[in-house]
Amino acid sequence: MAKQSAVRQDRRPAAQSIAEATPVKLDRLIHERLRLGILSALAANESLTFNELKKLLKTTDGNLSVHARKLEDAHYVACTKSFEGRLPKTEYRLTAGGRRALERYLDHMEALIQAMRER
Amino acid sequence: MQRGIAGILCALHSKVPCNARTEARIIIIYMGSVPARPKSREPVALHAHAMDNLRFIRETMESAGSFTAVPGMGGILMGLSAVGAAFLAGRQAGVDRWLAVWVGEAFVAVLIGVVATAQKARAGKAPLLTGPGRKFALGLAPSIFVAALLTVVLYRTGLYAVIPGIWLLLYGTGILSGGAFSVPVVPVMGMCFVALGAVTVFCPLAWSHWLLAAGFGGLHLIFGAIIAARYGG
Numbered sequence: 001m002a003k004q005s006a007v008r009q010d011r012r013p014a015a016q017s018i019a020e021a022t023p024v025k026l027d028r029l030i031h032e033r034l035r036l037g038i039l040s041a042l043a044a045n046e047s048l049t050f051n052e053l054k055k056l057l058k059t060t061d062g063n064l065s066v067h068a069r070k071l072e073d074a075h076y077v078a079c080t081k082s083f084e085g086r087l088p089k090t091e092y093r094l095t096a097g098g099r100r101a102l103e104r105y106l107d108h109m110e111a112l113i114q115a116m117r118e119r
Numbered sequence: 120m121q122r123g124i125a126g127i128l129c130a131l132h133s134k135v136p137c138n139a140r141t142e143a144r145i146i147i148i149y150m151g152s153v154p155a156r157p158k159s160r161e162p163v164a165l166h167a168h169a170m171d172n173l174r175f176i177r178e179t180m181e182s183a184g185s186f187t188a189v190p191g192m193g194g195i196l197m198g199l200s201a202v203g204a205a206f207l208a209g210r211q212a213g214v215d216r217w218l219a220v221w222v223g224e225a226f227v228a229v230l231i232g233v234v235a236t237a238q239k240a241r242a243g244k245a246p247l248l249t250g251p252g253r254k255f256a257l258g259l260a261p262s263i264f265v266a267a268l269l270t271v272v273l274y275r276t277g278l279y280a281v282i283p284g285i286w287l288l289l290y291g292t293g294i295l296s297g298g299a300f301s302v303p304v305v306p307v308m309g310m311c312f313v314a315l316g317a318v319t320v321f322c323p324l325a326w327s328h329w330l331l332a333a334g335f336g337g338l339h340l341i342f343g344a345i346i347a348a349r350y351g352g
């Protein structure tokens with residue numbers, strides 16, 4: 001136990017350097033793989049339909065719907081429902097807040113990589 | 120080692136008490152796609168997960184970009200220039216001049232395609248030389264190269280009648296392979312070119328103006344309009 005404490009003490013400077021390098025708290029809402037995929041896909045397109053996202057991310061209706069709703073609730077994506085002929089069409093767009101959140105997340109990941117390289 | 124990573128993570132989230140349960144929870148959070156109960160006690164480097172996440176973001180953005188990579192308006196312009204070339208080629212006296220018109224049209228079409236793709240990429244703030252644009256170019260380029268080479272060979276051996284069919288077949292093959300990563304309408308366009316080429320290759324040279332106009336002109340106009348309407352550009 002004492003040995004473990006000593007090891008932890010030794011590694012504290014490295015841990016502190018990473019903490020200093022990544023002061024922003026990780027956005028756990030984006031960190032989930034499918035939600036990260038939704039934001040990334042929407043960052044590359046002005047808008048995508050529900051079916052396009054489903055095909056792109058190779059997921060199910062239910063799964064995509066649940067995760068898209070969480071992002072919608074956080075105002076990271078905006079959802080528009082309309083009709084194309086008689087078929088309902090759900091379209092998603094990335095909001096300004098969603099783009100900022102994705103950029104913060106990218107910064108966080110890059111800072112982690114940078115901090116580990118500098119160790 | 121796992122405690123080492125957890126220590127770093129606890130330093131990152133200093134408000135969270137650093138007990139064993141919290142350590143495991145934070146590690147799982149950082150692992151992203153790792154299941155809730157890790158099967159192995161083997162730790163995975165923190166920066167490796169960060170790199171994996173960045174790779175996932177890049178790949179998703181590249182795949183998503185395929186929805187808009189092929190320019191619709193560019194296709195329409197290529198179709199119009201091909202109709203013009205077919206009109207000009209039909210009025211030429213010899214095979215040499217007929218061939219010169221179509222080779223010139225090929226350069227014009229390539230120029231239109233490159234400019235339209237670059238403009239669309241710029242408008243969509245998408246990279247031109249990476250992702251779907253690169254995949255499309257790499258899929259199309261070998262067929263175009265083989266078509267150019269076969270044109271020289273067939274011209275030198277005097278087999279002029281099969282040249283238009285070979286062009287349509289190889290262009291269709293290139294669109295099929297390049298468009299495999301794009302929207303479904305692009306491979307369908309490739310299949311139409313292949314089907315028309317399969318017919319053209321058995322037709323006399325006298326019909327070539329009409330068949331080439333139908334292929335490089337008509338198919339580009341139709342599919343360009345569909346792509347422009349559905350996917351922009």
